[in-house]
Amino acid sequence: MEERARRIVESAVELAEKGGFEAVRLRDVAAHADVALGTVYRRFRSKEDLLIAALDRQIGDYQQHLLQRPPNGATRLDRVTSFFQGATRSLCRRPNLARAMIRAVATGDPELTQKMAAFHNRVNDLVTMSLRGASAPGEGVPTNSEEQALARTLQMVWFASLVGWSGGVHGQSGIVEQTRTAAELMLRDSDE
Amino acid sequence: MEERARRIVESAVELAEKGGFEAVRLRDVAAHADVALGTVYRRFRSKEDLLIAALDRQIGDYQQHLLQRPPNGATRLDRVTSFFQGATRSLCRRPNLARAMIRAVATGDPELTQKMAAFHNRVNDLVTMSLRGASAPGEGVPTNSEEQALARTLQMVWFASLVGWSGGVHGQSGIVEQTRTAAELMLRDSDE
DNA sequence: GCGCTGACTGAAACGTGTTCTAATAGGCGT
DNA sequence: ACGCCTATTAGAACACGTTTCAGTCAGCGC
Numbered sequence: 001m002e003e004r005a006r007r008i009v010e011s012a013v014e015l016a017e018k019g020g021f022e023a024v025r026l027r028d029v030a031a032h033a034d035v036a037l038g039t040v041y042r043r044f045r046s047k048e049d050l051l052i053a054a055l056d057r058q059i060g061d062y063q064q065h066l067l068q069r070p071p072n073g074a075t076r077l078d079r080v081t082s083f084f085q086g087a088t089r090s091l092c093r094r095p096n097l098a099r100a101m102i103r104a105v106a107t108g109d110p111e112l113t114q115k116m117a118a119f120h121n122r123v124n125d126l127v128t129m130s131l132r133g134a135s136a137p138g139e140g141v142p143t144n145s146e147e148q149a150l151a152r153t154l155q156m157v158w159f160a161s162l163v164g165w166s167g168g169v170h171g172q173s174g175i176v177e178q179t180r181t182a183a184e185l186m187l188r189d190s191d192e
Numbered sequence: 193m194e195e196r197a198r199r200i201v202e203s204a205v206e207l208a209e210k211g212g213f214e215a216v217r218l219r220d221v222a223a224h225a226d227v228a229l230g231t232v233y234r235r236f237r238s239k240e241d242l243l244i245a246a247l248d249r250q251i252g253d254y255q256q257h258l259l260q261r262p263p264n265g266a267t268r269l270d271r272v273t274s275f276f277q278g279a280t281r282s283l284c285r286r287p288n289l290a291r292a293m294i295r296a297v298a299t300g301d302p303e304l305t306q307k308m309a310a311f312h313n314r315v316n317d318l319v320t321m322s323l324r325g326a327s328a329p330g331e332g333v334p335t336n337s338e339e340q341a342l343a344r345t346l347q348m349v350w351f352a353s354l355v356g357w358s359g360g361v362h363g364q365s366g367i368v369e370q371t372r373t374a375a376e377l378m379l380r381d382s383d384e
Numbered sequence: 385g386c387g388c389t390g391a392c393t394g395a396a397a398c399g400t401g402t403t404c405t406a407a408t409a410g411g412c413g414t
Numbered sequence: 415a416c417g418c419c420t421a422t423t424a425g426a427a428c429a430c431g432t433t434t435c436a437g438t439c440a441g442c443g444c
Binding site: 214217218219229230233238239 | 399400401402403404
Binding site: 106159167 | 298299301302304305309347351352353355358359376378380381
């Protein structure tokens with residue numbers, strides 16, 4: 001990402017951190033990034049696009065972090081549970097920002113299909129990685145279909161939980177519990 | 193719901209059916225319902241609130257429909273699969289409307305926590321009903337915790353799938369497939 | 385150096401969700 | 415019938431996402 005674009009995203013993040021979705025007023029973002037409003041719109045199609053870019057960035061960072069310290073645990077259930085716990089904690093550390101980004105990605109604007117899909121794929125990869133243990137995704141072992149189904153289902157449960165949290169339906173612990181419960185239900189008999 | 197409010201919701205539904213979320217301009221809704229703009233805001237906190245009310249109404253209708261023809265099938269997997277297939281078809285019959293309502297409920301405005309929760313609970317009840325077979329929810333059998341966990345997880349998978357469909361990430365068949373896959377993973381050993 | 389091109393700027397303008405206000409209407413107890 | 419209260423109305427007003435436009439600037443080929 002180019003310098004100017006990065007400044008814009010960072011400004012959006014700062015504003016979102018303080019005041020959530022509504023606080024990300026694009027005029028303010030532009031001013032804060034020392035850029036004209038038109039420039040923001042040259043780089044990003046919409047407010048949602050901008051916030052999804054922020055989310056993408058954050059996931060990238062977390063992916064880096066995971067490569068250093070891959071989720072450990074003896075069983076798939078342990079690893080996947082601890083992965084979601086860590087990811088949730090990391091995301092919810094800045095609740096206003098998290099809510100803003102989740103709202104953007106949940107809006108489901110058809111203009112942003114690709115970026116939504118990219119987000120889901122990234123999370124999918126992380127889940128797959130945690131299911132397997134150490135190894136990075138796309139390396140060595142080909143994904144079998146059970147693994148794919150597991151990863152996608154867990155990713156969706158996490159997403160739905162995040163939306164619920166974002167709307168105040170339940171607390172941060174609810175996210176972790178719900179994903180763990182789902183993982184337990186799907187990995188009942190597995191102990192590998 | 194009172195007459196005036198019903199007219200407002202119905203107007204919103206008509207507009208959404210034709211042009212989706214953006215087509216639901218509250219000025220138009222008011223004009224169409226033969227009501228002043230202020231009256232719309234007296235009854236509904238926001239555009240999202242209005243569309244969630246439409247969703248709630250639609251779920252209520254579908255629940256009625258289900259009481260007449262409860263999902264049939266020998267196993268839990270069969271019933272739950274056929275339930276989601278039917279519900280998805282029913283919802284996606286009017287795609288613009290569906291997308292508008294889903295967007296509203298996915299936005300996760302903390303003002304609307306209660307209505308979001310109500311939506312999730314209603315879907316939960318329907319899923320529980322289909323897991324059990326004929327009997328209505330809350331009657332006779334108390335919900336055990338495995339059943340609760342199953343229902344909630346499946347409801348979340350369905351919701352996430354709907355959001356994905358709404359954003360164009362996958363087609364209507366993707367919704368059905370993803371929920372079926374999740375159900376299969378969780379009901380592998382069960383044949384009751 | 386010169387001109388071209390594409391990005392950037394500042395500012396205005398537009399649409400729509402949301403709020404506000406003053407005026408009116410309708411019902412209800414007395 | 416009268417006063418009161420609440421819902422409703424028409425319409426203005428405001429905020430903010432988004433678009434548009436005319437003017438400026440920077441780099442780059444020549």
